[in-house]
Amino acid sequence: MAGEKAHHERCEGHGHAHSPHSDVAAMIECARAFAAARKLPFTEMRARVLTVLAREEKPLTAYEITDRLSVSKKVQAVQVYRALDFLQEAGCVHRLASKASYFACDHEHHPGEAVVFMVCSQCGTVQEAPSDLVAQGLQGAAEHAGFKPAYPIVELEGECARCSETKAA
Amino acid sequence: MAGEKAHHERCEGHGHAHSPHSDVAAMIECARAFAAARKLPFTEMRARVLTVLAREEKPLTAYEITDRLSVSKKVQAVQVYRALDFLQEAGCVHRLASKASYFACDHEHHPGEAVVFMVCSQCGTVQEAPSDLVAQGLQGAAEHAGFKPAYPIVELEGECARCSETKAA
DNA sequence: AGGGAAGTGTAATAGTATTACACCCTTGCG
DNA sequence: CGCAAGGGTGTAATACTATTACACTTCCCT
Ligand SMILES: [Zn+2]
Ligand SMILES: [Zn+2]
Ligand SMILES: [Zn+2]
Ligand SMILES: [Zn+2]
Numbered sequence: 413m414a415g416e417k418a419h420h421e422r423c424e425g426h427g428h429a430h431s432p433h434s435d436v437a438a439m440i441e442c443a444r445a446f447a448a449a450r451k452l453p454f455t456e457m458r459a460r461v462l463t464v465l466a467r468e469e470k471p472l473t474a475y476e477i478t479d480r481l482s483v484s485k486k487v488q489a490v491q492v493y494r495a496l497d498f499l500q501e502a503g504c505v506h507r508l509a510s511k512a513s514y515f516a517c518d519h520e521h522h523p524g525e526a527v528v529f530m531v532c533s534q535c536g537t538v539q540e541a542p543s544d545l546v547a548q549g550l551q552g553a554a555e556h557a558g559f560k561p562a563y564p565i566v567e568l569e570g571e572c573a574r575c576s577e578t579k580a581a
Numbered sequence: 582m583a584g585e586k587a588h589h590e591r592c593e594g595h596g597h598a599h600s601p602h603s604d605v606a607a608m609i610e611c612a613r614a615f616a617a618a619r620k621l622p623f624t625e626m627r628a629r630v631l632t633v634l635a636r637e638e639k640p641l642t643a644y645e646i647t648d649r650l651s652v653s654k655k656v657q658a659v660q661v662y663r664a665l666d667f668l669q670e671a672g673c674v675h676r677l678a679s680k681a682s683y684f685a686c687d688h689e690h691h692p693g694e695a696v697v698f699m700v701c702s703q704c705g706t707v708q709e710a711p712s713d714l715v716a717q718g719l720q721g722a723a724e725h726a727g728f729k730p731a732y733p734i735v736e737l738e739g740e741c742a743r744c745s746e747t748k749a750a
Numbered sequence: 751a752g753g754g755a756a757g758t759g760t761a762a763t764a765g766t767a768t769t770a771c772a773c774c775c776t777t778g779c780g
Numbered sequence: 781c782g783c784a785a786g787g788g789t790g791t792a793a794t795a796c797t798a799t800t801a802c803a804c805t806t807c808c809c810t
Contacts (some may be wrong), residue, residue: 435688452757453756453757455757455758457757457758465703473796488761489797490760490761490798491760494757495754496746509678509736510678510734512796512797526718528719528722528724530723533731539726541725541726545717545718546715546719546722547669548714548718549695549714549715549716550712550735553710554699556715557742558742559701559737559739560740560745561737562628562702562737562739563736564736564737565678565734565738566715566719566728566733566734566735567678567734567735568719568728568732568733568734569731569732569734569798570729570730570731570732571731572728573726574730576727577731621787622776622787622788624789626789642765643766643767644765644766657770657790657791657792658767659767659790659792660789660790660791662767662768681765681766681797
């Protein structure tokens, strides 16, 4: 499921706001590698969608992406959804369930890992951080209920460090 | 935020599938108590929506609820959304972000608690279980990032015990 | 050359949620 | 009593999110 990502060690841990991705090219490379491994084409459309997300510091809805892309040439939402499906499979884009929006991911993910998406209700940015404790907690809850876990969705709404400071000032 | 719920100790722990709620009346009472505490009316519409959800073993979308209610008398989705807002505030209904659907809740919730919604991809039922470990994990991740947490969304897709057995047979 | 898997472009449709507005009904006053 | 304010209702319209269907292409394998 995870597949191989070409951009290991991008972000040394977590903590940096998701923000304008330092290296769009590296993310493209990640997607390209995934495509190659599956013998699937890494098409124009897929690259365009990923690029838009990677340049943005906040999650975008599929229709916002559609609008951005349509500036140059008219694009239909369904085309964007198709690309998003691919990119999510590739692991370089995540969907934010609470906001029905999508954002590019800088991180290397491992199966069985639980990643927390921290969403700022003020500025909308997302920070992601893996948590072993959360993973264990999920595992424990599932076990106790005889539930066989497949994949988790963990989102935390709140206020990011930057916005807290700003407000204090 | 939590408010007082009248139906303490309904479910001795967790583990029982969400299923046809043993005591619809108790849930109604919970909502009524919340309304009273806020000096808000517990209206017909609110009771009807809660009753539909409480009788159902799976989450329903707002439009499914609308259809159920419309059997007796035509109802608009917006009316259902309004009631759902109230019931969520009251804490007796939750929204499942991954499925954009709603289900009635049997449990007493406490602030700072993290509740895991285990969603069966086979039969669609939801089981909820609080997890201290998850709560700690979220707290830790937030702290490390300077993030001020407000409320978490924790959903775990997988296969429930019942469906696992069924398949084995 | 032929066949199949995968992608594209376009149109239409399904499904989820909100806004706007006119009206009602209670509560709390002057 | 008169009447304003807050909340709920009912209705219509609209906005926003996601999927299905289909005709056509392209690439790869044989
Ligand atoms: Zn990620
Ligand atoms: Zn912020
Ligand atoms: Zn609950
Ligand atoms: Zn099941």
